[in-house]
Amino acid sequence: MLQTPAPTDIVDSEALRGLTTTAPREYVHRAALAEVFLTAEWCRRDEAHFTLYAQWPRGHSFFEPVGGSHYDPMLAAETIRQVGALLAHAGFDVPLGHQFLMWELNYRVTPALLPVGGAPADLRLDVTCTDIRRRAGRLAGLSYEVVISENGRVLATGNARYTCTSPEVYRRLRADRLAEAATAMAQEPPTASVEPRSVGRHSEFDVVLTPTERADRWQLRANTRHPVLFDHPGDHIPGMVLLEAARQAVHTLMPGGRPVLPVAMDSTFHRYAEFGSPCWIETEPAVDYPGSPERLIRVTGRQDDEILFTAITTVAELPS
Structure with missing residues (x-):
């Protein structure tokens, strides 16, 4: 049975490519499995570079195809948001339960590459982390850039910046x-x-x-x-x-x-x-x-x- 990697185990994605499943919903701060767009395939290239994978459904209860023909660009925004949460937990050892405050989230899509095809869009996400900030050895904040591609073609790019804090500090604030x-x-x-x-x-x-x-x-x-x-x-x-x-x-x-x-x-x-x-x-x-x-x-x-x-x-x- 496929084992979900522990938060400290950024594994070689090739080990998981034969069988695809979603990332743990807790890692992307979602309660419903249907709202998880990232898969359980990810790898760390070095301290600041990661490769993740995602899938956009052909139909969605809310992010439905625009005009019935094109993927909703807001899928890119939500995917980029989920990337930040997964990186924190799986890449930088932030315990589940910590709180995140997003300060910036930006994206841009290529409209000509957004038509919905005959199968869900299987996507590669190349991520570069910048401004990695730690406090007392724990991640305190992060900026990151994401390039979203399908079959080598770049569908979207984006970046985001957030800070995170422990449950105890958050409760006080x-x-x-x-x-x-x-x-x-x-x-x-x-x-x-x-x-x-x-x-x-x-x-x-x-x-x-x-x-x-x-x-x-x-x-x-x-x-x-x-x-x-x-x-x-x-x-x-x-x-x-x-x-x-x-x-x-x-x-x-x-x-x-x-x-x-x-x-x-x-x-x-x-x-x-x-x-x-x-x-x-x-x-x-x-x-x-x-x-x-x-x-x-x-x-x-x-x-x-x-x-x-x-x-x-x-x-x-x-x-x-």
Whole structure:
């Protein structure tokens, strides 16, 4: 039987290539096995270089193909996020249960290489770690770059930066919020949603924006019962929910409601998104690139009169 490598055992991926299984869900901070995109194949090239593998499903309950034909670029964002968690546990001996705070997450995809084929996309991830920071011998933070390829063709690139802390320190820092989290997670989501088609969705269940009196401003709609966006209980709103809010916000600016690809996103997180306080999502007018089908839109999230996150998003219509 295939044995899951221990956290300190970065093994030669060739030993696992004959039989593919997902990475341990705990290593990528997911509760549902269906939400694990990384496989249990990984190897360390040297202290700062790793090779991992992933698979994107042809169909997904939330990250469904855009326009029914192209992989959702947000799969790249989630894959890059999962890489950081797995590296911490499997590559740098961070114990399970430690908490992570993502400060940056950026990606860019190649639209022409995103059509969904006749089988799931089996991907190679080449990872370079930079700015490896330790405190008392334990990993305290990490920056990393990821190149995602399929059959030698680069589908996407990206990078991220995070810090991590022990459960004990986290409880001291977040004691008041931890006490509020259970109540907040049980609250009903906002009753109103924008029209799902206006944000590229089919169901209100998947909408994360509540309309306001302004066409360029929404309230974040955090439905804690959503099985993908809220995969497990937590004391704050996950960063992927904020990125989805940015994606849906820019979709409203596209003419005719046609399917669009968020081909790139450069996001910076300034603080935790808390439950129990409205979070406002705002867009700035789109900037067109002369001679290019791409448009750039800045999305800002604010909470309690402070900037929560920014996401500079580049969008383009589906390739013909």
